[in-house]
Amino acid sequence: MATRFDACRMFSADILMSVILLIASSAVVNADGPFAALTWTDSHATFYGGTDASGTMGGACGYGNMYNTGYGLNTAALSTTLFNGGLSCGACFELQCKVAESRWCYANGGSITVTATNLCPPNWDKPSDNGGWCNPPRTHFDLAYPMFTKMAQAVGGIIPVQYRRVSCIKTGGVRFSLNGNPWFNLVLIYNVGGDGNAVSVQMKGSQTSWFAMTHNWGQNWHLSQKLQGQALSFQLTTGYGNCLSFNNVASSDWSFGQTWEADSNFNTFP
Missing domain, CATH: 2.60.40.760 (Expansin, cellulose-binding-like domain)
Known part of the structure; x- marks a missing residue:
């Protein structure tokens, strides 16, 4: 009870x-960090895990098989700044592609809602504006492929987005x-x-x-x-x-x- x-x-x-x-x-x-943004906030998104998203199973939150734990493919790996040492695991975010800033965004793509289930680790061998997308202090969402392609063409690789925290249903x-x-x-x-x-x-x-x-x-x-x-x-x-x-x-x-x-x-x- x-x-x-x-x-x-x-x-x-x-x-x-x-x-x-x-x-x-x-x-x-801490409701003041970028992981707690309630208003639309600028960021970027990429995708990982293969076109079938099989590579998104498991991860740094410990949820294992995302289907068995109820998260499915509506998931995202967060950059270190958003991940908050793992305490953002389970949080839900709404994302929308910034149509005016990228030709790869679908004009009527709308928004998606994803749950934080993994960490997108830094890549210190690459600059944060050219490959090191998850390097601190950047905020970044590495999405399951099926979720990325609801907002934009995959050929774009990386897209500008806005995000905000939303309720998890x-x-x-x-x-x-x-x-x-x-x-x-x-x-x-x-x-x-x-x-x-x-x-x-x-x-x-x-x-x-x-x-x-x-x-x-x-x-x-x-x-x-x-x-x-x-x-x-x-x-x-x-x-x-x-x-x-x-x-x-x-x-x-x-x-x-x-x-x-x-x-x-x-x-x-x-």
């Missing part, structure tokens, strides 16, 4: 302070995949609606208080605490500060390698 906001404030003073310090030190809740609840060992819990969080990206996560057993999890990579979070034999609950804070508690997502007989779907999801944005 999920409850909003009030449950997310039910930390002890010590746990709350540790979360505040974690957020302050890593700037995870998801079917079903937030999903949690747990791997690790009795003393190390590694949780992949995906299918997050609303803001789309978790930037702070707490976890508890039915016999414990809340523990702040540590960001591991992508949307993988870990907790070094033995919780076997207890029902598991999670609390998520998203990029714009929305908070939701998912209670007893996993029953006490859970085992590593399982995935659970909560009965609720975020629907507020931003």
